[in-house]
Amino acid sequence: MLAQSAVSSTAVSLFFLLSALPSPYLSGAAPPFDEIYEVTQNGEFTAWIVEKRRWLHQRPETMFEEFGTSEYIESTLRDLGVPFTTGWGKNVHGDPSVNGTGVVAHIGSGNPPCVALRADIDALPILEDTGLPFASQTSGKMHACGHDSHTSMLLGAARYLKELNDREPLKGTVRLIFQPAEEGGAGAKMMREEGVLSLHPPVQRIFGIHVWPNHPTGLILSRPGTIMSGGEDLSVSIRGRGGHAAMPHLNVDPVPAAAALISAFQTVVSRETSPLDSRVISITTLKGGSATNVIPSEVVLGGRHWFLSEKGRQNSWSRMEEMAKGVAAAYGSEASLERPNPEHYPPTVNDPNLWSFLKEVGSAASVSGEVLEMEAPTMVAEDFSFFQETVPGLFVFLGQGSGLESMGRPTTAALHSPQFTLDEAVLPRGSALHSLLALASLDELSTSSSGSTTSSTTSMRSEDL
Template sequence: MPLIEEIVAQADAIAALRRDIHAHPELSFEELRTAEVIAARLAEWGIPVHRGLGKTGVVGIVHGRDAGACGRALGLRADMDALPMQEGNTFAHASRHAGRMHGCGHDGHVAMLLAAAQHLARHRDFDGTVYLIFQPAEEGGGGARAMIEDGLFTRFPMQAVFGMHNWPGMAEGCMAVSPGPVMASSNEFSITVRGKGGHAAMPHLVLDPVPVAAQIILALQTIVSRNLKPVDAGVISVTMVHGGEASNVVPDSVQLEGTVRTFSVAVLDMIEQRMRQLVEGICTAQGMQSEFAFVRDYPPTINAAPEAALARAVMQRIVGAGQVLDQEPTMTAEDFAYMLEDKPGAYCFIGNGEDAGAHRAIGHGGGPCLLHNPSYDFNDRLIPLGATFWVELAREWLSNPTR
């Protein structure tokens, strides 16, 4: 199945829109200009628009030839926020705002969904409804959860929802999807070890929290190596250590912070429990006091098997079976997970090209074109492929009334 010619013909115009969004990045829950651009285009194409879900979210509604009378509906989601980082690129569409950058390709995700929206609205060659979900605050803000709490699935009843992310390092023209966990849960912890400070030359008169904190750091790693089933996966990373102000002063306390990643809630429950036990036990044994806080952020992103199989079949028809890969689960996190907790669906991937791909424009930074890297840029040649996939996925899903 070739790319949809009409989408290919409009690709340059959509790419220009993508570059405009890239040049004006907005952080989580601040996507006012981006939402306005999206809403204006949808309205221009005759698509009813609803604003303000999850503060800055946008939902467009495309009814099929039956005007949505059959009641079947699916959602297609694109995230639209940028990252709080400085862009290293100097091309014409580089960020015009210091400390803000579309370093994850959300501008490209918006562009692919807009291109699909334009085609779906122009033809409406399906029965049912497609909800176009432009979500704020994926980068740590939990925008998916905010949209759900504002009534996304009650005001716009849908039976399934799909999302897609570009993937640097995956060859251009390739796509990927797999059933089950594809991204991990994201969680934060904070540990404070409280002792009694004093002169570093008289350690017998103090309760030194530094070696106790070191014991805790090492002990936490035994949870994964000795408490977790070898066939399961989990990551415990201590990423911040704060303690002390002078080389000859033992501090009163040391604070540790870090992240935990898992693919299942059961594993997460076990890790949190064991962390708490180890911290309390080690500190008690050394005469210290402790404080332990554990915050669960994004849940694991788990694809439903039927929806993943459907997405794979559509991909294979578009790019060929040899270009459709199994998506290896990654310990990065994605708040589309909240939507998949409420609705069956799948999170899909589209190759952004190799690191030194030809899409790297003059003025591209010298670093690798990786997600969350100052030299990253979305590959505009993906727009026709991603949009074609969205259109064909919607048609295929809505064509089967037993789903």
């Protein structure tokens, strides 16, 4: 199913730092965050992570096309001496001859317990407008959601964990998942169905980290239960009868119907959804016509809706479908509501036990000295949710909004904005947090009475290691 594997005999050495740390660091027990961070924020280590991030930032690739990104990840893992497999995350709705661009690496014993760390690797179809010297070199594509930082932070964790494991074997296995196609392609679902969680040793818990410009750099925040909404793309085709724009009475103009429908959709949220519930419907594209003196025959609306439950998803879709037909008919047109993307994302739901675990072990990793509990979910969808449907998982936000001094420009621009700028000071903290969550989890799982998972398993081939 998967392509090749690779192992390198060379690795970047951190011997001088590791050997200077206290003995608990080398005794198999998870070190506290400060000791891990002492390594990752070392000047040479930080420069290494930043170099990885800037290389990726200059070469953004959108979903299912992350071939150069995948090769760069493979090359880095090979240099570190970390075994990996490739070909993951194949687009089941695309060309069957094209391999997936996901990469899965392993560090540790190769036996249970097993903890997974995930980073998404794809970019967005956005024209960058930051003016940075290392801005995107590909016109119309940009890492505007921080996935370049997620990838480089996980590579930093790979480096740290590999050096640690070389000196004192880990109490199990850490699986590093570099996942393609988060931005609408459901790459997590593809990898899950390919067996990335059930592969031996089976994953018992999984963690994901996302940079967050809404909060100060280094602040860690999350919440138990639903932390992010589900999402589903939508497309509405409104069909009329085109003709000369100076004689609209002889035609059936679909434009007024489209305008009315955009407004009508908003009442699904404002007038039909409980104030105690949350949904969002956004129409983001409107296409119709190519000449100023011609009434188009068709107008196509595109957008997405977000929801916190499957019931809410179904209700919104049903009402939009009814409105599309009814509003179009009122204007003498016809309309149909379709799903341009066959995959919809379920809400991201954090395991409450892992939330408690984060508060216990992760407080020292936050600049505030504590993990901030979010008051409510954020209405953004994330395909990490597919992993959480199978194993306990925790999604964590890492603030990066106070980088004006370090980056020379504000780092508070919204995700998916052409001005989005990462505060690179957050990179070593993210690598350290990944490492902490993995090591502390192995400690907890290895001492628990279960020591196993009820998930089905798939044997890992010897060549995969």
